[in-house]
Amino acid sequence: MQVSRQSATETLNEIASFRPALKSILDAFAPLLEARDALAQEVMADLKNRQITLPACQASRLSLGVSLLSDQDLPDLGDSYAKVAQALVPQLEKIPALSQLPTPLAQVFQALSVEEQKTLCEAVCTNSPKLLTELATKYQLDTLVLNLAASFVVSTLLRGLCKASFEADQEKPWDTNNIWQKGYCPVCGSYPVLAWLDKPVIDERNTYLHEGGGRKHLYCGICGSDWRFLRLACPACGVSQSRQIEILTEETNTHGEALDWCTKCKSYCPTVDMRERINIPHLDAQALGMLHLELIAWEKKLKPLRASFWNTFA
Numbered sequence: 260m261q262v263s264r265q266s267a268t269e270t271l272n273e274i275a276s277f278r279p280a281l282k283s284i285l286d287a288f289a290p291l292l293e294a295r296d297a298l299a300q301e302v303m304a305d306l307k308n309r310q311i312t313l314p315a316c317q318a319s320r321l322s323l324g325v326s327l328l329s330d331q332d333l334p335d336l337g338d339s340y341a342k343v344a345q346a347l348v349p350q351l352e353k354i355p356a357l358s359q360l361p362t363p364l365a366q367v368f369q370a371l372s373v374e375e376q377k378t379l380c381e382a383v384c385t386n387s388p389k390l391l392t393e394l395a396t397k398y399q400l401d402t403l404v405l406n407l408a409a410s411f412v413v414s415t416l417l418r419g420l421c422k423a424s425f426e427a428d429q430e431k432p433w434d435t436n437n438i439w440q441k442g443y444c445p446v447c448g449s450y451p452v453l454a455w456l457d458k459p460v461i462d463e464r465n466t467y468l469h470e471g472g473g474r475k476h477l478y479c480g481i482c483g484s485d486w487r488f489l490r491l492a493c494p495a496c497g498v499s500q501s502r503q504i505e506i507l508t509e510e511t512n513t514h515g516e517a518l519d520w521c522t523k524c525k526s527y528c529p530t531v532d533m534r535e536r537i538n539i540p541h542l543d544a545q546a547l548g549m550l551h552l553e554l555i556a557w558e559k560k561l562k563p564l565r566a567s568f569w570n571t572f573a
């Protein structure tokens with residue numbers, strides 16, 4: 260059977276069919292996720308034309324757990340910040356927290372200096388809204404509001420940059436020989452928004468080559484990268500002790516969805532098992548579609564590995 264990769268809207272519609280109570284919120288975010296995907300493609304094409312890519316990955320740095328961007332500046336993205344912001348703003352303004360701001364977002368992103376662009380990127384990748392305090396004051400914005408808008412703009416740019424730098428569907432340098440062992444992103448350093456377990460791989464030319472699937476990958480909701488990770492380890496603590504990870508899931512009709520949570524640090528990560536899905540879900544849409552489990556996690560006083568727009572302003 261041909262397996263297809265779903266668009267954001269296809270995944271959100273599928274999840275809404277499992278879970279009608281979430282339909283209105285999923286529908287509300289579909290245009291924003293679609294706009295980000297389309298814009299990341301445009302950024303990719305633009306950067307490829309200008310031959311702008313990320314610096315090359317070095318195995319020695321990866322083996323020490325140093326993310327590609329942790330101590331390196333982004334290449335100069337020129338007017339891409341303003342272009343992306345301009346195109347995303349109409350969608351961003353549909354989020355209640357981002358409508359009717361004292362300074363319109365398009366104006367803020369248009370005015371950013373190169374230093375301010377770097378600050379925005381660092382704040383988003385390290386999940387440190389406090390870095391934006393000065394900038395937020397300058398534009399009379401709430402720090403968390405600026406951080407939310409920045410996370411969409413920066414994530415669109417970084418996704419475009421990653422697409423321009425690495426071939427899709429090819430093994431990434433950080434997965435070669437499992438050199439990357441960390442729970443944070445090898446490119447931008449963010450914690451993942453989702454984990455996924457892969458489908459079995461069947462090589463029709465060689466029936467002896469058959470992998471059973473179920474390997475764990477973590478997915479970065481900022482730069483869109485994914486990387487392999489130990490199945491039973493906690494991405495935040497980095498260690499795996501027996502019974503450290505517990506699984507929270509619905510009793511029936513799970514559709515492969517669960518939350519893995521760590522009994523030591525109380526952080527959780529939504530997880531989807533692709534073996535229980537016919538088509539490959541869109542990962543950002545899938546992460547958004549697991550709100551029902553995040554609500555249970557919130558009641559249990561667990562915290563997300565990476566705060567997202569839906570669990571920050573819920």
Ligand SMILES: [Zn+2]
Pocket residue numbers: 444445446447448449479480481482483484
């Ligand atoms: Zn990343």
Ligand SMILES: [Zn+2]
Pocket residue numbers: 493494495496497521522523524525526
């Ligand atoms: Zn932990």
